[in-house]
């Protein structure tokens with residue numbers, strides 16, 4: 752299974768080089784570079800240089816063969832929707848992730864957010880996530896828990912959002928997006944239990960497509976704990992044919 756969530760120096764917060772991944776692993780590599788407008792963390796529009804990115808991929812394909820794919824992680828922010836659509840128009844990607852990273856004031860990983868009211872943050876995030884689905888064309892709903900990565904959330908607490916989570920997942924299914932198992936969320940932010948709960952809901956809803964991504968920004972996180980995720984998928988009766996690539 753391919754790692755469907757990966758960053759290089761084309762993302763504002765990564766220094767990784769394509770070759771780090773290409774030399775380490777001989778299967779397909781797709782990078783999903785950050786596209787985040789009005790990013791409160793960097794205080795700018797973070798836009799990967801499409802021409803340079805495409806050129807780099809072409810060069811690397813000559814050396815490494817046709818196992819390199821083009822991707823983008825679209826950070827959706829409603830006030831900039833028209834700019835997002837304009838940027839994406841006419842650009843060609845093999846994989847598009849849909850994410851919500853910020854609310855215009857804070858990225859949900861800002862230190863400040865950790866001191867805020869947990870339930871207010873979760874509600875704000877889920878409302879934005881629910882709205883974002885279907886607004887731009889994409890293949891994968893990335894890290895459904897991004898807005899509350901900084902918090903310890905129990906399954907009981909997450910169940911409090913059950914009705915909305917079901918709506919979000921149904922919308923994701925209806926829009927043809929795959930559900931992402933994000934190994935950084937699961938194993939670096941300790942949210943495996945929340946993903947297991949999500950898998951139970953998704954099975955009930957008949958979700959047909961899943962995607963596995965490390966969200967790696969460096970080689971150490973590439974394909975993080977994929978064997979463990981493989982086991983989880985088997986436990987929930989999700990077959991390889993349901994995985995995106």
Ligand SMILES: [Zn+2]
Nearest residue numbers: 824850893894
């Ligand atoms: Zn992300």
Ligand SMILES: [Zn+2]
Nearest residue numbers: 756758824966
């Ligand atoms: Zn990412």
